[in-house]
Amino acid sequence: MNGGAGSDSADPERGRSGPILDVSGLAVSFGDQSVVSDVDFSVDRGSLVGLVGPNGAGKTTVLRTVKGTLDPDRGTVRVDGEPISDRSAKAVSRLVASTPQGTALSFDFSVRQTVEMGRTPHLGRFDRMDEGDRQAVERAMERASVAQFADRPFTSLSGGERQRVLLARALAQETPVLLLDEPTANLDINHAVRTLELVRTLVEDGKTAVAAIHDLNLAARYCDELVLLAGGGIRAAGRPADVLTSDTLRDAFDAETLVTTQPGTDAPLVTPLPEQEAVDRRVHVVGTGKPAASAVSTLVGAGCQVSVGVVPAGDIAAERAQDLDCETVTVPAFAGIDDATRGRAVELARAADAVVTAGETSDGNSPVVEAAGTCLAVEPDESTCTSAAHDTVPLAALPAAVASLPAAPERDAKPTLRQSTTD
Numbered sequence: 001m002n003g004g005a006g007s008d009s010a011d012p013e014r015g016r017s018g019p020i021l022d023v024s025g026l027a028v029s030f031g032d033q034s035v036v037s038d039v040d041f042s043v044d045r046g047s048l049v050g051l052v053g054p055n056g057a058g059k060t061t062v063l064r065t066v067k068g069t070l071d072p073d074r075g076t077v078r079v080d081g082e083p084i085s086d087r088s089a090k091a092v093s094r095l096v097a098s099t100p101q102g103t104a105l106s107f108d109f110s111v112r113q114t115v116e117m118g119r120t121p122h123l124g125r126f127d128r129m130d131e132g133d134r135q136a137v138e139r140a141m142e143r144a145s146v147a148q149f150a151d152r153p154f155t156s157l158s159g160g161e162r163q164r165v166l167l168a169r170a171l172a173q174e175t176p177v178l179l180l181d182e183p184t185a186n187l188d189i190n191h192a193v194r195t196l197e198l199v200r201t202l203v204e205d206g207k208t209a210v211a212a213i214h215d216l217n218l219a220a221r222y223c224d225e226l227v228l229l230a231g232g233g234i235r236a237a238g239r240p241a242d243v244l245t246s247d248t249l250r251d252a253f254d255a256e257t258l259v260t261t262q263p264g265t266d267a268p269l270v271t272p273l274p275e276q277e278a279v280d281r282r283v284h285v286v287g288t289g290k291p292a293a294s295a296v297s298t299l300v301g302a303g304c305q306v307s308v309g310v311v312p313a314g315d316i317a318a319e320r321a322q323d324l325d326c327e328t329v330t331v332p333a334f335a336g337i338d339d340a341t342r343g344r345a346v347e348l349a350r351a352a353d354a355v356v357t358a359g360e361t362s363d364g365n366s367p368v369v370e371a372a373g374t375c376l377a378v379e380p381d382e383s384t385c386t387s388a389a390h391d392t393v394p395l396a397a398l399p400a401a402v403a404s405l406p407a408a409p410e411r412d413a414k415p416t417l418r419q420s421t422t423d
């Protein structure tokens with residue numbers, strides 16, 4: 001019996017909990033060049049963990065070590081509690097399947113023959129595939145959406161199509177653990193999302209997956225946890241929102257980023273920022289909705305100290321400002337602005353080098369807008385606070401417009417901003 005007749009939904013892993021993969025004290029070098037050391041992480045059954053990090057950080061090296069094709073200098077990889085070094089290569093292949101980073105395989109097999117290779121660990125040396133093996137192959141091709149190419153030569157496919165065939169080969173292996181090295185690298189956005197949705201379905205059915213993923217936003221959206229590798233070790237590990245912060249990304253990638261939240265989810269959204277000199281200005285934003293939220297992100301990204309309000313609690317501009325640790329003066333939605341609340345916003349506006357209005361602003365905020373010496377309105381200007389003289393600028397030009405303003409000389413005497421208060 002060659003096995004493999006079971007369907008994915010009857011995965012024996014389903015319902016089991018706890019770590020299936022445990023990596024401890026891993027150190028790998030090539031010659032005298034250390035690539036990673038002190039790498040420790042474990043992966044729970046039924047979860048998807050993303051390995052992220054800059055080029056050359058060692059993601060592929062860690063994946064190769066986990067599947068046993070590269071021996072570490074130190075450390076242990078355990079699958080299901082047992083070190084892989086104590087198991088035969090074939091036994092490891094029944095537990096761990098992988099897809100390679102590159103798709104430039106030179107063999108000229110058909111797609112079906114390529115996927116059939118995934119059954120090798122389940123066959124004896126002289127065994128032929130049985131009906132159960134053939135069903136596993138068909139199922140894997142269907143799941144990876146490559147059944148329509150089954151009879152074509154592998155080498156005739158595009159890079160993205162090949163990538164899906166290699167995923168099908170790994171699925172045909174029917175292992176509890178999947179290691180995916182850049183599974184979306186050659187895929188268009190539709191196939192990238194479909195591939196990661198498929199991996200999520202597999203994970204929900206009980207499989208465990210570790211994927212090296214360059215696209216931080218896809219990694220954040222689909223992975224349960226991330227391991228950030230950089231500089232020869234793990235820089236951060238845990239929930240995507242805890243790992244993908246501006247500070248850790250600066251540390252790992254030497255890049256400035258703006259981290260907000262992906263619409264409709266609580267996954268972080270990472271926007272790389274072009275290198276530019278920080279705009280050392282203090283700005284108070286008055287407004288609501290997406291225009292005000294975008295103004296806040298743009299100004300924070302440009303390096304300004306930003307405060308916001310008065311804005312209704314729950315408005316996207318208030319949430320964005322709080323995400324970015326800006327002092328935010330709010331009132332409950334649909335409530336009027338009381339004097340004390342308006343007073344705090346006026347104080348912040350006076351202390352700022354400029355007030356920026358964006359999106360709809362209520363008449364109740366007029367004293368806040370008027371409190372500033374300078375007012376800039378973001379196009380299209382929807383402000384109802386018309387009493388203050390202002391220039392209108394497109395959002396993209398806002399940092400430059402703010403930078404061109406003179407900084408108020410009494411900066412040191414200005415009241416300090418509190419971190420993200422809401423009333």
Ligand SMILES: Nc1ncnc2c1ncn2[C@@H]1O[C@H](COP(=O)(O)OP(=O)(O)OP(=O)(O)O)[C@@H](O)[C@H]1O
Pocket residue numbers: 030035053054055056057058059060061062212
């Ligand atoms: N066989 C090898 N011999 C020598 N050095 C190697 C070998 N394989 C990898 N390296 C080096 O090890 C380091 C880590 O490589 P690795 O491919 O693991 O990084 P990575 O994080 O997967 O990178 P990328 O994001 O670019 O795919 C790199 O500096 C690489 O040049």
